[in-house]
Amino acid sequence: MSANSPKTCIYPGCERPAVPPHQLGGPQPSFCDLDEHNALTAHQERQRLANESSPGAPEGDR
Incomplete structure (x- = not known):
């Protein structure tokens, strides 16, 4: 990342x-x-997205 590009x-x-x-x-x-x-x-949110992309994984499996 250069000094000119804003951080996202x-x-x-x-x-x-x-x-x-x-x-x-x-x-x-x-x-x-x-x-x-x-x-x-x-x-x-990352966990929710990972669960959505894992078909067949139970929702409350932890």
Whole structure:
């Protein structure tokens, strides 16, 4: 990734730009400004998508 290309939200299916880094420093966040796009919901969405792509897998199998 070059310095000119904006970072994209890592939530599955999201194409929005990630929130810019804080003005006082630190790393750039990985998610956009939508409250529901966070590490927990991204993990849950990846699990849901994996279960959908696995035909024949029971829904409550864990």
